[in-house]
Amino acid sequence: MQPDERTPLVSLHHRNGKPSSSSSSLSVGNFSPRASSSYSKLFRPIITALALLSILLYTFHSRYPFPIPFLSRQSAYPSLGPSLTLRLYTNNIRFDNFQHPDRHEKPWSKRRVQSINSMEFNTISGHANVICLQEVLSNQLTDIIRGLNEGLGVDGEWHYCGVGRTDGVAQGEFAPVIYKKSDFIVLENATFWLSDTPAVPSKGWDAALERIVTMVTLQSRVNPLIKFNVFNTHYDHRGKVARRKSSQLIVDKMKHYNSYPSFLCGDFNTEPSDEPYRILTEAGFKDGRITIDSKFAYGHESTFTGFDLDKEPDSIIDYIWSPYFTKSAQRSREKEVEEKNQMINYYNLDHHEYYDIVLKSFGILGNFFHGFYFSDHRPVVATYELTRTRLI
Secondary structure, eight states, rough: OOTTTTTTTSSOEEETTTOOOOTTTTTTGGGEEEEEEEEEHHHHHHHHHHHHHHHHHHHHHHHHHOOTTTTTTTTTTTGGGOEEEEEEEEEEOOOOOSSOOOTTOOOOHHHHHHHHHHHTTTTTTSSSSEEESSSBOOHHHHHHHHHHHTTTGGSSEEEEOOOTTTTSSSEEEEEEEEEETTEEEEEEEEESSSSSSSSSSSOOTTOSSSEEEEEEEEEESOOTTOOOEEEEEEOSSHHHHHHHHHHHHHHHHHSSSOSSOOOEEOOOOTTSSSSSHHHHHTOOOOEEEHSOOOOGGOOSOBBOOOOGGGGGGOBOEEEEEHHHHHHEEOOHHHHHHHHHTTOTTTOOOOOTTTEEEEEEEEOOOEEETTEEOSSSEEEEEEEEEEEEOOOO
């Protein structure tokens, strides 16, 4: 049985439902006042010495807080298990636009090779990897799963959660969350539409098209006590009201979804100066591009490129967001204290009391190889270390 929040940290040694002989020997009938007095005299100096030692250690550790194994918070709960290194990869792959391709746009049959290679190369072994994609049609999703599984299809390690946005089954674009069965157990999987009727396929507000969010709750196989949500979305490209309302709806859903910390990935068709971006940051979600120390950020500045190398726009619209209490691994101690004091916990959540989340790396990757773009968006990747620090 896998450990979870209900797994006891200590156990009573029983045999066949009865107390062991060692515990039953201390019966009332065998109690001796004289023996009790002797034991008391014997153990009193030892207890006193241990109490003094504890006081000295606590005082010293308070003044000089270097890690002492049995005083550190994490090791105080040895059953909480190892940390999880989580790598998130997000990319709008550009739908299979074979009918009306843009100028310089290559067909999916050519673009898919480098697109899938990028996913495979950047979800390296040793990490728990999650891939979030946008604009994925059913035939493209089949190609991607088959490519990641090296031809094994649904019988391979990689699986996905998600539905087509047009009918809630297979029609229209998917926003799939792709994961390995060896890394995670899926506890919950749902889709909602960015509209006033989120439970059914629908367009929202002034949106030109249906827009969805795929929500998945994952449990780590490395440490079953680590559970988190991944939200993957694609905002409308035309509806200004729709983008604002979409951020508001997602913030509300992430707040009320469950008691686990949440990550949010996708193509938001929103610049950092726009209102939908501000709604997310004011709710406490942390943009990996900003959270990481700029000296350690890898790759490009912009995420949207189009297909014309000579007219590449300078546009940031693709993001990976993490919970409000995320820290950067490269921050100084002073900067860490400053960020903690400025932590935006808009809904007074308590996730920071149960988890530590540290951003280890962040990058905006290349999408132009062999003379063409494999998508009009660059992939974005971030690596986090998740540690369970407390049970109840």
